[in-house]
Amino acid sequence: xxxxxxxxxxxxxxxxxxxxxxxxxxxxxxxxxxxxxxxxxxxxxxxxxxxxxxxxxxxxxxxxxxxxxxxxxxxxxxxxxxxxxxxxxxxxxxxxxxxxxxxxxxxxxxxxxxxxxxxxxxxxxxxxxxxxxxxxxxxxxxxxxxxxxxxxxxxxxxxxxxxxxxxxxxxxxxxxxxxxxxxxxxxxxxxxxxxxxxxxxxxxxxxxxxxxxxxxx
Ligand code: PRP
Ligand code: URA
Numbered sequence: 605x606x607x608x609x610x611x612x613x614x615x616x617x618x619x620x621x622x623x624x625x626x627x628x629x630x631x632x633x634x635x636x637x638x639x640x641x642x643x644x645x646x647x648x649x650x651x652x653x654x655x656x657x658x659x660x661x662x663x664x665x666x667x668x669x670x671x672x673x674x675x676x677x678x679x680x681x682x683x684x685x686x687x688x689x690x691x692x693x694x695x696x697x698x699x700x701x702x703x704x705x706x707x708x709x710x711x712x713x714x715x716x717x718x719x720x721x722x723x724x725x726x727x728x729x730x731x732x733x734x735x736x737x738x739x740x741x742x743x744x745x746x747x748x749x750x751x752x753x754x755x756x757x758x759x760x761x762x763x764x765x766x767x768x769x770x771x772x773x774x775x776x777x778x779x780x781x782x783x784x785x786x787x788x789x790x791x792x793x794x795x796x797x798x799x800x801x802x803x804x805x806x807x808x809x810x811x812x813x814x815x816x817x818x819x820x821x
Contacts, residue, residue: 617793619656624648624651627651628773631644631648646695646699649696650699650703652700653704656790657703662679663678663680664676683737683738685740687739687741687742688742688743689742693744694817710729711727712725716804723751725758728762734759734762734763739768741756743769744772745774746778747805748778749781752771753786769790772794772810775800776796776797776799777800
């Protein structure tokens with residue numbers, strides 16, 4: 605960081621709305637099948653988008669109602685880009701688009717080496733002009749944090765300045781690593797779980813989010 609530049613620390617927030625918590629319990633259940641899992645992940649993402657967009661700036665605009673002209677509010681901030689980390693992040697996109705239909709969607713392809721747990725980037729496709737957009741990176745799972753950190757690196761490298769990260773289940777290890785690597789971004793999760801096991805899975809977690817969303821093993 606340049607001398608004299610004040611670093612504003614992003615926040616870490618658990619979104620504990622009762623509907624989000626109830627739906628998260630549904631998908632944690634090992635008997636929740638692919639179809640229901642997919643649907644409920646999108647429902648949670650939509651509810652989370654409502655909370656995550658709470659700080660979007662507004663501006664006054666004149667509108668002619670059928671009765672008279674009045675001053676009302678409209679969104680004034682940066683245009684939103686939703687960025688799913690492939691594959692599992694795809695499961696959250698439609699839910700957020702329900703609330704923010706004009707958002708663009710960029711993709712970051714990332715897989716975790718099962719042995720080393722290190723992420724590998726295999727695809728990045730973004731809209732132009734990231735500097736003037738608000739990026740919402742989505743991935744159901746924040747485990748070691750490696751994938752999230754690399755995804756945010758990829759966006760910053762392409763000019764992004766305003767970035768939020770939204771997940772469903774986070775491990776303390778991942779939250780710490782992400783906030784150390786990128787202290788400027790806001791991080792939102794529906795739950796903060798206990799720990800990572802020796803295979804890098806979140807405990808209690810919900811298993812492999814990609815496999816559960818897409819019915820693979
Ligand atoms: C999962 C998950 C995250 C990542 C989290 O993806 O969707 O992207 O692991 O782990 P980390 O915090 O330790 O990096 P995975 O690599 O299994 O790929 P997939 O989505 O294609 O199944
Ligand atoms: N990725 C998943 O899908 N689940 C975990 O518990 C950890 C990483």
